[in-house]
Amino acid sequence: MRVHQFMKMLLAGLILTSTTAPSNSLLGDEIPTDAMKNFSRGMSRSHVGMSHFDRNPLPAPMPEISDVSLDQHGALHGTFVNSGGLPQAGILVIARQDKLNPLTARTDAKGDFQLAGLKSGNWNITVGSKTSWVRVWGADVAPPAAKSSLLLTGEVLANPTAPVMRGQSPDGSLLAAFDTGTLFSVGAGVAGITLGVIGISEASEANDQANSASASAALANDEAAALRDQLNALSPTVSAQTSQLSIQSDQISTLSTTLNEIRATLN
Numbered sequence: 001m002r003v004h005q006f007m008k009m010l011l012a013g014l015i016l017t018s019t020t021a022p023s024n025s026l027l028g029d030e031i032p033t034d035a036m037k038n039f040s041r042g043m044s045r046s047h048v049g050m051s052h053f054d055r056n057p058l059p060a061p062m063p064e065i066s067d068v069s070l071d072q073h074g075a076l077h078g079t080f081v082n083s084g085g086l087p088q089a090g091i092l093v094i095a096r097q098d099k100l101n102p103l104t105a106r107t108d109a110k111g112d113f114q115l116a117g118l119k120s121g122n123w124n125i126t127v128g129s130k131t132s133w134v135r136v137w138g139a140d141v142a143p144p145a146a147k148s149s150l151l152l153t154g155e156v157l158a159n160p161t162a163p164v165m166r167g168q169s170p171d172g173s174l175l176a177a178f179d180t181g182t183l184f185s186v187g188a189g190v191a192g193i194t195l196g197v198i199g200i201s202e203a204s205e206a207n208d209q210a211n212s213a214s215a216s217a218a219l220a221n222d223e224a225a226a227l228r229d230q231l232n233a234l235s236p237t238v239s240a241q242t243s244q245l246s247i248q249s250d251q252i253s254t255l256s257t258t259l260n261e262i263r264a265t266l267n
Contacts, residue, residue, distance in 0.1 A: 063133045065122065068150050069142030075116040076136060078150035080107050080127040087111025088128065088156055096124045130154025 070076055076095070081087050093113045095103040107113045107127070115125075118136050125132050130152045137146050 065133045065135050066150065067137060067143060067146040068134045069137045069146040069148055070118060070139055071148075072139050073116070074118065074138075075114050076118050076134075076150065077148065078113050078115075078125070078127075078152060080111045080113065080130070080152045080154070082155060083153060085153075091128050091156060094126045096126075097121060125150065125152070127152050128154045128156045 068076060068078075078093070079087065080091055080093070087107070087110050089107055089109045089111065091107045091111075091113075093105045093107065093115065095115050095118060097119070103115050103117055105113045105115050113127070120136055120138055120141075123134050123136055125134055132150070132152060134150060137143065
């Protein structure tokens with residue numbers, strides 16, 4: 001019974017999560033299509049790994065990395081255009097690397113941008129809906145194949161001041177793959193499941209207390225029955241003693257009468 005109740009609570013929480021979560025956006029925050037695809041692929045692989053008891057885990061796809069060289073002043077240059085090849089102005093550009101604070105810039109009227117302060121190594125560059133991995137080289141050590149400028153093609157997000165990149169936030173967390181509504185819905189579902197578990201636990205505790213009280217009542221009933229049996233066993237003995245006392249009382253009464261007669265004769 002408790003398992004059935006728990007499963008009902010769990011199903012209710014999951015239904016709440018799935019029915020209240022928005023499909024892609026809420027309050028103007030959009031999730032890029034490639035981020036949702038990557039997240040769906042990751043969830044599918046997690047499901048496959050679980051169904052096979054993780055005996056045959058699928059390898060994670062390696063991101064494509066472009067080699068880009070910095071200029072003589074240590075700045076990275078790039079251009080952002082839409083799918084039609086038109087430059088996009090005023091778009092926020094974010095560069096991230098490990099735990100470092102993200103570096104930002106904005107595209108100009110020609111779609112060009114310049115990021116200063118980058119160090120050599122792998123960086124994640126996000127512009128609009130486009131996210132790319134680049135390997136940054138210093139101008140004096142860059143290989144011949146390294147590009148002097150980065151060309152990115154993508155679409156402008158509805159809220160360009162809060163771009164989302166492949167399920168990562170500036171601190172590298174997974175939460176940025178979801179908007180506020182999705183996180184709220186998941187939290188509500190988890191809260192529902194938690195409350196269900198707490199309710200089942202409290203009901204179980206109350207049931208245990210009721211069972212304990214019932215056992216105590218049964219024990220008291222058994223003790224009362226035993227005492228009643230003892231009284232019933234003593235009843236014949238009490239009756240016999242009562243009869244004897246009655247006979248002795250009659251004898252005393254007879255003796256008293258005889259003594260009175262003797263006393264009267266003597267007088």
